[in-house]
Amino acid sequence: MQAQTSPVLSLRGIVKTFPGVRALDGVQMDLYPGQVTALVGENGAGKSTIVKILTGIYQPDEGLIEVDGTETRFPTAQAAGQAGVTAIHQETVLFDELSVAENIFIGHAPRNRFGLIDRRAMRSRAREILRGIGAELNPGVKLRDLGIASKHLVAIARALSIDARVVIMDEPTAALSHKEIAELYELVEKLKAQGKAILFISHKFDEIFRIADRWTVFRDGQFVGEGLMAETNEADLVRMMVGRSVDQIYPKRPARIGKPALTVAGYCHPTEFDEISFTLHEGEILGFYGLVGAGRSEVMQSLFGITQPSKGACRVGGDVRVIRSTSQAVDAGIVYVPEDRGRQGTVKGLPIFQNVTLPSLDRTSRAGFLRMAEEFALAREYTRRLDLRAASLDQDVGLLSGGNQQKVVIAKWLATKPRIIILDEPTKGIDIGSKAAVHDFMSELAAEGLAVIMVSSEIPEVLGMSDRVIVMREGRIAAEFEDGAMTPENLVRAAVGIAGSENGAAA
């Protein structure tokens, strides 16, 4: 480790405030050439804000940005690019209708002497860059014809096309499979060898310990500490992140399984799923595991009335119900916390309290007329229960961090006093602290007699939280596991369809 080299980029005393929130409060950070610095912190720690400052999207209110020891400013995204800072975002913005080469060079395409885009040069340089990262993609192919992993490689190629010195990777592995993650690690090693400084933002500790050389911790917009990876351990980092030690990650309480709350019989859908039958009990947490695309979310959304099954019936409590709309589902006491928080979960543009009361307006209003005092009271009660961090209840929900937005969505549904709560990937992309809070809360809900379905692709979470696990594969229920049969091997075997897993179902 060449800790003696001077940093290529340094931040000193960066302050950034938004109305009512001090997002960054005098933070510092150093990025060294040829080294990976992991930035860790809970939701709302200020990680996204620092990325936006580094890429010229936000301007800091105070503080210094130094490149090679000289003070600089990044008034625009272009300026940051020219200084050699580039980011691969959590949700990279790419253009489906453009070709791979066009995506890579958008905004800085090579020109011929007439000032027009030189397509041939663009393609050959695109091919060169792609080869450099070990991606054998045809630069002429339209992006929409590629899978998620290939799109990711295009995003990385785009970042590298501007001859970057500092590469920011914001949750780069969130959407990748194991194999793809391994390839990404190799790529990171290549970039290191080329002397690039890498800022790596991730919630996954195994990842950080695997590839990072240094760490920096933020908490609530403040700088907590930094150092070398080799001189720290997981427990220390977690303690710094949350300001307390997280000793128990899965706070599952012993369940008192009650009466059947939901019985699904023979649910079919023309394309997404087939012959889905299961029973969910009061007080139970039922895990749904499977590979991405196994049809788990689709089943849940049809139970919630987003789509209609072509065949099958479902019994809620004692009554057989056909749920044709989300409002009927809510009336029946079924609520759904979606995986896609930004699009399906929160209504950005509306304040927090209005998001919370949206499905409960019938209760907070009188004769169809709004009563603000009642709304604030309801929102106060449930956001407090979920330990929401926000400046005020009147704040736009879009200004909250991912984990806090998730808390608003959960608060919204709890306020309806549901009988069945379906959580779809409830902790995806949120930090350890919020994760523990969500798990804790699920456990508490089940203990209160709610029936909980948890769709999750994280095996430790499924095993740690569920009383029972159903594994789906290609739109069908592949297996069901209880007690001792709930092992990582059984789950994975059933999910990928390795013969012999059916025996596990009998256990």
Next chain:
Amino acid sequence: MTTIQTGRRIPDRLTSPLSRALKSWEALLLVVAVAIFVLNSVASPYFLDPWNLSDATFNFTEKAMIAFAMAMLIIAGDIDLSVGAIIALASTVMGVAMTLGAPTPVLVLLGLGTGLTCGAFNGLLVARLGLPAIVVTIGTMSLFRGISYIVLGDGAFTGYPSGFAWFGQGYVFWVITVEMVIFILAALGFGILLHRTNFGRMTYAIGNNATAARFSGIRVGRVRFILFLLTGLMSGVAAICLTSRLGSTRPSIAFGFELEVVTIVVLGGVAILGGSGSITGVVLAALVMGLVTFGLGLLNVPGIVMSIVVGALLIAVIALPRLWAMLRRG
């Protein structure tokens, strides 16, 4: 089994509603309206005459009635460009009934009924079939007015019963016209509907994120359908007022109304892509538009120049806050 109560107390609001109102778009519009009022009274000695001012309200009352419903529709993320054509069709239906000897109450019911039917047709195509509102209503714009042209050709219906004239020509008290009263009632009604009811809240939620609104148990299709019905209904009301005021129906009646209605809505601070806006803003925008056209009329400015001024005013008022923000950032 202890319940975790670690939650910290979050304040309800950081900014008071009053300080927010002072910084709002509506406050800016109010300043513009007052400025135009003062300018007009300086520029023309006839401006401050109560009867002249009363006459001037006809410049905006009919359009503004529709603008309230249109504002809600646009806030929900839709739009209805067929409102002028609905007026033409409703007026034509009333004209046909009038020639058959229908009395005033029947004419009114037919006007309202035609508006509702047209609104339901638009709503069905947009909210049930999921077609884009702008395409559907461009289509029905031609369709509804086309029917009027088929019925009337070059002709016109005239000779409405004298009782019918009350809506567009009558006075309730002194200089207060019937239309002005309808305008005020519509403003109050839509103001309450948008800002004080569950329905209004759902309208905002749908405009900001229709998917998340649906995932929150809101019957999105129903709300959108009702908004089209309301816009159709208000077009019917405007058709009664306009037909009554003109005393005749021609197929070209209310031609180009839709653009003026949308102009009022946008000038009133309603986001054209939905999600935000207020009825107060629309009321003020209607007043601003009315005052400008009336003031220019008193100064004998020709109609074409007037539309240039109105267009420039719209762009100026919309661009102003953004220019201001850019200047402040340097």
